[in-house]
Amino acid sequence: MRKTLTSLSMSVLFITQLAAQKKELSFAQAWGQEFSVTRPINQYTGWVDNNHFIEKDKDDGKLYQVHVKTGKRSPYTPPPTSDVSVSVKDNDIYIQYGNQEPKRLTNSPEVAEKNPTLSPDGNFVAFTRDHDLYSVEVNSGKEIRYTSDATDVIYNGWSSWVYYEEILGRSTNYKAFWWSPDSKRIAFMRFDDTQVPMFPIYVSKGQHGYLEETRYPKAGDPNPEVRIGFVEVEGGPVVWADFDPKDDQYFGQPYWSFDSRSIMVQWMNRDQTNLKFYGVNPVDGKKKEIYAEQQESWINLDHDERITYLKDNKHYILKSDRTGWAHYYLYTLDGKLVNPLTAGEWQVTSLKLVDEKKKIIYFTARKENSATIDLYSVRYDGKNLKRLTFGDYTHQVSVSPDGQYFITNYSNVTTPNKVALVDNSGKIVKELADSRSSDFDSYNIGKTVYFTIKSDDGKFDLPMVITYPVDFDESKSYPVIMSIYGGPDAGTVRNTWKGTANQYWAKEGIIQVSCDHRASGHYGKQGVAWMHRNLGKWEMIDYITVAKWLKGKPWVKKDKLLITGHSYGGYMTCLALTKGADYFDYGIAGAPVTSWELYDTHYTERWMDTPQDNAEGYKAGSVLTYVDNYKGGLRIMHGDLDDNVHLQNTMQLVDALTDKAVPFELMIYPGSRHGFARSKSAYDFRERARFYYQYLLEKPLPSAFK
Secondary structure (H helix, E strand, O other): OHHHHHHHHHHHHHHHHHHHHOEOOOHHHHOOOOOOOEOOOOEEEEEEEOOEEEEEOOOOOOEEEEEOOOOOEEEOOOOOOOOEEEEEEOOEEEEEEOOOOOEEOOOOOOOOEEEEEEOOOOOEEEEEEOOEEEEEEOOOOOEEEOOOOOOOOEEEOEOOHHHHHHHOOHHHOOEOEEEOOOOOEEEEEEEEOOOOOEEEEEEOOOOOOEEEEEEOOEOOOOOOEEEEEEEEOOOOOOEEOOOOOOOOEEEOOOEEOOOOOOEEEEEEEOOOOEEEEEEEOOOOOOEEEEEEEEOOOOOOOOOOOOEEEOOOOOEEEEEEOOOOOOEEEEEEOOOOEEEEOOOOOOEEEEEEEEEOOOOEEEEEEEOOOOOOOEEEEEEOOOOOOEEOOOOOOEEEEEEOOOOOEEEEEEEEOOEEEEEEEEEOOOOEEEEEEEOEOOOHHHEOOOOEEEEEEEOOOOOOEEEEEEEOOOOOOOOOOEEEEEEOOOOOOOOOOOOOOOOOHHHHHHHOOOEEEEEOOOOOOOOHHHHHHHHOOOOOHHHHHHHHHHHHHHHOOOOEEEEEEEEEEEOHHHHHHHHHOOOOOOOOOEEEEEOOOOOHHHOEHHHHHHHHOOOOOOHHHHHHOOHHHHHHHOOOEEEEEEEOOOOOOOHHHHHHHHHHHHHOOOOOEEEEEOOOOOOOOHHHHHHHHHHHHHHHHHHHHOOOOOHHHO
């Protein structure tokens, strides 16, 4: 017995010594300034053809093509037709082929051209100038003007703000025109902002400052009037699609047919409950209803992948969440449903390839677990669904042109990113890269886990990711940082590798939590629909459930739970320190919405309807309603030039808090939009750290941050 006890003691001592010998991440390693537990790997950027993928070497930065079977690697040069760039320099448009000298196409340096876009055949570049639509012929430099009625409230091919932000997307940079595949026509949207209220943003630069004036429709306000027009590339009169611009309506991104003979236009009513697709003839503007969908809550007016035309010129694939889950459907061009391609209580995410010869589609979906993404294939008839990826990972995939192979970059919370070449039966052909460093196990890092907890009503499993402190000891108690976003169908919990940024705070002894609520997208549209007409209600109920779960653990400090988020996450943080103040102790809120009548029409009314129709919902969802409950410590940050969530939101909350004479912190970042200016980021980083040290750790900010 004595020998057994001695052996056990020696084993414990040996394990303790091993732990003590592990390396601690330095400040620079934790923040990703130096490599440690992971290392750089080559990038795999796509496919040359069916048998060669493209690899970008991490050491020399050059591109190579690699054969899928032999692994033979040779230099890769993009084809001339793809190696063309169009850009704006000194307010004029230039085109460049490969490494040749750029060629200047316009000569109007006094006015900037915007969004230069090369036609599919490479012969023209379309652009906007002072809100009118033009093109220039590449070879001759001949300029063609299509519209001439632009003003400070009339825009041709240039988005009104609410369309840029909410419908067409910020990635468009206000572009609202689209080349036909045959390069013979341009479709564009014309916006009339005359009735849209102007919102002033004060710029404090210089001696007197000045106002930026943006036509910004807040909830319940008039929207821009929109028309959809078509012009022939050589010029001529505009053909207008047969819609009444005076109707209270929205138009989504249009989709040209594969043969350019028609264009599919998405139409939606102001209430966003009725979606219709119209096939429009660009020659005469006549329209024909192809598809109609109604939902009781709302329909998302997607700006990507709603419709995918097939090359057979007979079918299209529709993506819809009309069953409560996003799925694909096969339709004929005249709007007849052939059959669903996918179905079930899970949802698709992205269509990767349509193999029209074999009548198979390849797509990604959140099927095995709502926090992971996998690649699947299914036949046109909706049968023979196959999962092609593997393991409990989140996969980012690139499929070969013939669907025979794909490359996946995969990871989970405990596995750094790896890359593999896989065939379409799901067999791994070759592991291509592994970002895990050779001495990964020699570092002492905090454990990260993914799991779920039950909602208070027992109807949902709420997903969470926790990173525990280094050398976590359940007999001790730790402060918590809970990071959220909280918007509808905008969850942040994914079973992916999180890098090392969380390891600095793990080393300092802070538990870090990321969590999602029932309406964050893990439960499809039927889960998101819980938010209809009551933003702020169910998010806060579920976040409070997480807070109670955390504070029920002996290893969590009962007065050190901090919640933080930006934009919608800023809104939830402010709501947590007011409506949920009995459960949250501190908050750091970036650019928060504080009352929904202060935000734009399309986003707000999708979930809430108008303030006129849902006054009680707007009141219940406002942070200002709960200011009397405020306690704890709140820090608010906002950019003074934020054109998305206006500084007005923060100012109204500050006004209410100061009237109550309660303590809080406020930081205004001059010159910053919705994201803080880069020149302010170092200060913001340091101040966030200072807040953590002051209130969670109760010790001075280390010199490394100064």
